[in-house]
Amino acid sequence: xxxxxxxxxxxxxxxxxxxxxxxxxxxxxxxxxxxxxxxxxxxxxxxxxxxxxxxxxxxxxxxxxxxxxxxxxxxxxxxxxxxxxxxxxxxxxxxxxxxxxxxxxxxxxxxxxxxxxxxxxxxxxxxxxxxxxxxxxxxxxxxxxxxxxxxxxxxxxxxxxxxxxxxxxxxxxxxxxxxxxxxxxxxxxxxxxxxxxxxxxxxxxxxxxxxxxxxxxxxxxxxxxxxxxxxxxxxxxxxxxxxxxxxxxxxxxxxxxxxxxxxxxxxxxxxxxxxx
Amino acid sequence: xxxxxxxxxxxxxxxxxxxxxxxxxxxxxxxxxxxxxxxxxxxxxxxxxxxxxxxxxxxxxxxxxxxxxxxxxxxxxxxxxxxxxxxxxxxxxxxxxxxxxxxxxxxxxxxxxxxxxxxxxxxxxxxxxxxxxxxxxxxxxxxxxxxxxxxxxxxxxxxxxxxxxxxxxxxxxxxxxxxxxxxxxxxxxxxxxxxxxxxxxxxxxxxxxxxxxxxxxxxxxxxxxxxxxxxxxxxxxxxxxxxxxxxxxxxxxxxxxxxxxxxxxxxxxxxxxxxxxxxxxxxxxxxxxxxxx
Numbered sequence: 425x426x427x428x429x430x431x432x433x434x435x436x437x438x439x440x441x442x443x444x445x446x447x448x449x450x451x452x453x454x455x456x457x458x459x460x461x462x463x464x465x466x467x468x469x470x471x472x473x474x475x476x477x478x479x480x481x482x483x484x485x486x487x488x489x490x491x492x493x494x495x496x497x498x499x500x501x502x503x504x505x506x507x508x509x510x511x512x513x514x515x516x517x518x519x520x521x522x523x524x525x526x527x528x529x530x531x532x533x534x535x536x537x538x539x540x541x542x543x544x545x546x547x548x549x550x551x552x553x554x555x556x557x558x559x560x561x562x563x564x565x566x567x568x569x570x571x572x573x574x575x576x577x578x579x580x581x582x583x584x585x586x587x588x589x590x591x592x593x594x595x596x597x598x599x600x601x602x603x604x605x606x607x608x609x610x611x612x613x614x615x616x617x618x619x620x621x622x623x624x625x626x627x628x629x630x631x632x633x634x635x636x637x638x639x640x641x642x643x644x645x646x647x648x649x650x651x652x653x654x655x656x657x658x659x660x661x662x663x664x665x666x667x668x669x670x671x672x673x674x675x676x677x678x679x680x681x682x683x684x685x686x687x688x689x690x691x692x693x694x695x696x697x698x699x700x
Numbered sequence: 701x702x703x704x705x706x707x708x709x710x711x712x713x714x715x716x717x718x719x720x721x722x723x724x725x726x727x728x729x730x731x732x733x734x735x736x737x738x739x740x741x742x743x744x745x746x747x748x749x750x751x752x753x754x755x756x757x758x759x760x761x762x763x764x765x766x767x768x769x770x771x772x773x774x775x776x777x778x779x780x781x782x783x784x785x786x787x788x789x790x791x792x793x794x795x796x797x798x799x800x801x802x803x804x805x806x807x808x809x810x811x812x813x814x815x816x817x818x819x820x821x822x823x824x825x826x827x828x829x830x831x832x833x834x835x836x837x838x839x840x841x842x843x844x845x846x847x848x849x850x851x852x853x854x855x856x857x858x859x860x861x862x863x864x865x866x867x868x869x870x871x872x873x874x875x876x877x878x879x880x881x882x883x884x885x886x887x888x889x890x891x892x893x894x895x896x897x898x899x900x901x902x903x904x905x906x907x908x909x910x911x912x913x914x915x916x917x918x919x920x921x922x923x924x925x926x927x928x929x930x931x932x933x934x935x936x937x938x939x940x941x942x943x944x945x946x947x948x949x950x951x952x953x954x955x956x957x958x959x960x961x962x963x964x965x966x967x968x969x970x971x972x973x974x975x976x977x978x979x980x981x982x983x984x985x986x987x988x989x990x991x992x993x
């Protein structure tokens with residue numbers, strides 16, 4: 425293509441790029457375009473009716489609210505976990521560190537049935553919550569629990585490397601200038617991990633919005649109450665209502681692309697901050 | 701001048717030396733550690749424990765019966781078949797695209813890198829839907845497939861395709877930054893010294909990217925065996941035919957066969973634990989390599 429390619433002695437440009445582009449086009453671009461074209465054949469009225477049906481709107485609200493709460497819980501406890509893993513030593517630290525990745529490795533269906541068994545009113549945790557009248561399984565709280573679980577590694581894994589690279593000199597300078605420890609953490613450390621924290625937050629949120637497997641068992645799937653948007657898509661596809669499913673699918677795809685743009689800008693900001 | 705004095709007097713006046721000023725008191729440290737352990741036990745350890753307890757509660761024999769049940773064995777075979785196809789294909793794709801991106805300059809590179817990440821952002825359920833529509837009777841390929849009596853949706857090929865899609869980025873996104881960072885000097889040296897392209901790849905590039913490749917393959921494998929939402933839409937859930945292990949677990953759970961559901965889950969849980977151990981090991985190896993280099 426360009427001159428530098430012609431001058432390069434390294435072979436394989438045509439074949440590797442050609443194969444990659446073909447593979448991406450066939451497996452990704454073409455099918456995704458197919459969904460948009462399929463939806464474009466619907467009339468605007470049908471499309472609007474499908475995506476703004478009260479049951480669907482209720483599912484957006486639940487999916488976005490529960491994802492927001494789950495990601496927020498992870499922002500707090502994920503930062504805390506990253507801090508403890510980087511700054512302190514305690515017995516079993518290596519095991520704890522490895523275990524953080526479990527939600528990435530454990531199949532979501534397994535996580536789903538494990539969580540509902542734990543939080544059902546007869547479960548190990550649920551029976552004690554029941555004493556206080558708190559119902560987790562088959563309620564909105566259950567959805568939040570599942571979405572917190574699957575988003576757990578994101579904030580930890582984005583904040584951890586930034587904290588590990590953080591220059592101790594800055595903290596020492598802050599302390600030497602008379603700042604209290606709390607002020608140093610709040611005014612010196614927190615601002616420098618903020619881009620990474622927000623990236624992890626957005627990643628956890630994006631993953632939670634689309635999550636299906638770990639939620640459907642614990643949520644109970646009651647229309648208007650505990651029905652998440654991905655479940656509605658599955659339900660419509662199973663009833664062969666492909667128009668309805670595709671319309672909601674397009675809304676979710678657009679939300680995902682928007683989130684991806686946000687995440688990329690956050691990462692760009694983080695790398696700029698890291699370089700400065 | 702005055703600031704200097706104040707700084708000086710401050711350093712003398714406070715009883716806490718610098719080391720304590722940049723650390724936390726023990727009670728703060730241990731309450732943070734404690735809070736983290738409670739949070740992680742609740743969210744990570746207890747779910748793990750409940751799966752293993754549920755699987756072995758009624759003894760090894762019941763567990764074994766659930767595993768050797770014909771439908772369970774069919775699900776295990778199908779999951780293995782999926783892994784044998786999906787992991788190598790996406791590994792080859794990952795190496796190819798990383799080679800093109802890291803060794804050459806071309807226009808649209810940044811766009812290409814951001815496209816690779818997209819399958820991560822798309823809900824698994826939407827992935828399944830995309831292919832049901834693509835191969836379905838209303839889609840572009842549907843009529844042609846029907847004419848030639850080929851079944852993709854509600855059959856094994858559909859399952860393989862959605863899992864290929866869902867795990868597409870794993871190897872690529874591990875290798876691209878790694879190979880970009882390594883540059884192309886070593887390959888150029890090898891080629892100038894007379895080795896051909898394949899020799900250079902096998903003897904120079906592959907040893908350099910070995911750990912990144914293993915890491916990507918391990919993650920790809922973990923995701924491929926557990927893929928659920930996308931498969932749920934395209935499989936049609938035909939028992940003994942198109943149920944992967946996660947779908948078989950769902951069927952068992954919905955039929956109130958909890959012990960059997962947890963028994964099959966325990967196999968996937970075992971593989972998940974192997975995955976995180978391998979991942980830590982690869983990271984450890986990689987760290988040591990960086991330190992000695």
